[in-house]
Amino acid sequence: MQLVTQTKVTELPMGSILTPKGFRAAGVHAGLRYSKKDLGMILSDTPAQCAAVYTTSHFQAAPLIVTQESIASEGLIQAVIVNSACANACTGDQGLKDAYQMRKSAADKFNLKELHVAVASTGVIGEYMQMDKIEEGIKMLEPGNEALHSEDFQTAILTTDLVMKKCCYSAVIDGKTVTMGGSAKGSGMIHPNMATMLAFVTTDANIDSSDLQLALKQVTDQTFNQITVDGDTSTNDMVLVMANGTSGINKLSPDHPEWDVFIEMLSKTSESLAKQIAKDGEGATKLIEVEVSGTKSDDDARMIAKQIVGSNLVKTAIYGADANWGRIIGAIGQCQSAIDPSSVDIAIGPIVMLKNSEPLAFSEEVAKEYLSNAFIQITVYLHQGEGKGKAWGCDLSYDYVKINASYRT
Structure with missing residues (x-):
């Protein structure tokens, strides 16, 4: 499948992951880093259909194992909790317990089903999570839908990145406006085989998890899989898409007459984030x-x-x-x-x-x-x-x- 080159999709330069209806976000300084924000969350008002792709590294980090379990349960995710500073990778049984605890604490704080929470981490490999700070940080999270809330989340997930990576697009499907926003981090250890670093996409499109997974895999092969900074693959790479259906369109599938418009929107979102990651490669000038x-x-x-x-x-x-x-x-x-x-x-x-x-x-x-x-x-x-x-x-x-x-x- 080639990337669609039609012009049915419009870029929204001022948009973000919160432009699609029904999403909120937050980012706080939990103390994992000296002064920068280091804990973030995206929260959907309702459980969202979800799809994800992951690193093919043999050393998948604990958060990825927990997130795959959550998505496999019902195909639904209502929130994703993300920390920087510590990858929680190669941390054995304790790392897995900590990832589960992050999921539970976020679910308890916002009264969600545990299996409706995804977990992601980025940072140094081989160090244990500072769970006391994580727990307190989760208590401080107060997601909102203003521009500053999006910026707080985007800041919280960065490591050696010099800039935030975001984009937003809209299109008309079934006579109604559908919006998609993206946020990502990554500037080193980027040479993925399924995904790249951390990327999060929100959309108010109406689509089942299985069809969303099909679309994401196809698009990822031509976008996130086609960037490289240094030839090294991270233990924590993941791209996760949440679709909460609040746009009110009919359910999308490959049989929908405007399926190609959705694919175009996902392609543009993924390519934009991928190129921003490549451009911000560690020490890069070009x-x-x-x-x-x-x-x-x-x-x-x-x-x-x-x-x-x-x-x-x-x-x-x-x-x-x-x-x-x-x-x-x-x-x-x-x-x-x-x-x-x-x-x-x-x-x-x-x-x-x-x-x-x-x-x-x-x-x-x-x-x-x-x-x-x-x-x-x-x-x-x-x-x-x-x-x-x-x-x-x-x-x-x-x-x-x-x-x-x-x-x-």
């Missing part, structure tokens, strides 16, 4: 987009695009504004899909550097000027078929090493 076409399949194109954008040699060349297209060739050469090495086109921005595998003369000065921009596009055409795909990443700078050399301190 967002890189790689577009590959002319492959035998879309899967091949996406794989090759991600191989290129994930190459440390490509990333460092972009950082140094060095138009070394040989590094792009090197990345393509490592891919598992069949490549005809005699028919490859490569361009960096508007500058074509390779045509049918023959080098073309270009101005190093013009190329360097282009590579000094904050957004860099690499295009590759392989002359083998109709497949196409994109991937996003960032450059690799000195600051990435500095940030990760002292992450715990």
Whole structure:
């Protein structure tokens, strides 16, 4: 399935996870970090149909185990409780008990069924939760639906992020306005196989959990799965979507005549959050987009695009504004899909550097000027078929090493 490119969906630049009807949020400083907010919640007025995708790491963190159990029970989630500063990963039985306790405490505070609460954590791996502070923090949560409540939540889930990541879109379905908002965190340990870091999407669409799961998996393969910062996969990656149905539209499914509009809205939301995560990669100065076409399949194109954008040699060349297209060739050469090495086109921005595998003369000065921009596009055409795909990443700078050399301190 290709990302839908219709124009039936409208971006709402001032919107957030609280723009869809029937959602509230909060974020507080529970003391897990020195001074920043570190505990947040999204709360739906009614139980919402839910879908999620998770990291494929063998070391899935305790919160993911608890959340998967909650969603599997009825497909419904009414609240998600999220903490930063501690991943609650590789923490054994105690970590699992703490994740269950977070779920119970949130349920008790807001009079919810325990299985209607999802749990997420992010931060340092291998440290136990400070449950006394978590418990007190949950008591302080007072969700609301104003812009400041959304900002409080978004701030509470950040770790090494420099900026908040959010977006919002609307569309008309069944003659009624449907809205979708997204919030995410992530800037390092991003090379997912099912999801990426933490992303939360709210919508007032009416859709069953099973159909929502189908849509999310399809869209994730083309958005969140197509970003990479450093080639490392986190233990806590998760994308979670809540749909509470308050828009009043008929129930969406693949048979609904406007199903494609919903897919477009979810695609745009996911792609926006994914690109914001890639742009805010630790120490990053540039967002890189790689577009590959002319492959035998879309899967091949996406794989090759991600191989290129994930190459440390490509990333460092972009950082140094060095138009070394040989590094792009090197990345393509490592891919598992069949490549005809005699028919490859490569361009960096508007500058074509390779045509049918023959080098073309270009101005190093013009190329360097282009590579000094904050957004860099690499295009590759392989002359083998109709497949196409994109991937996003960032450059690799000195600051990435500095940030990760002292992450715990």
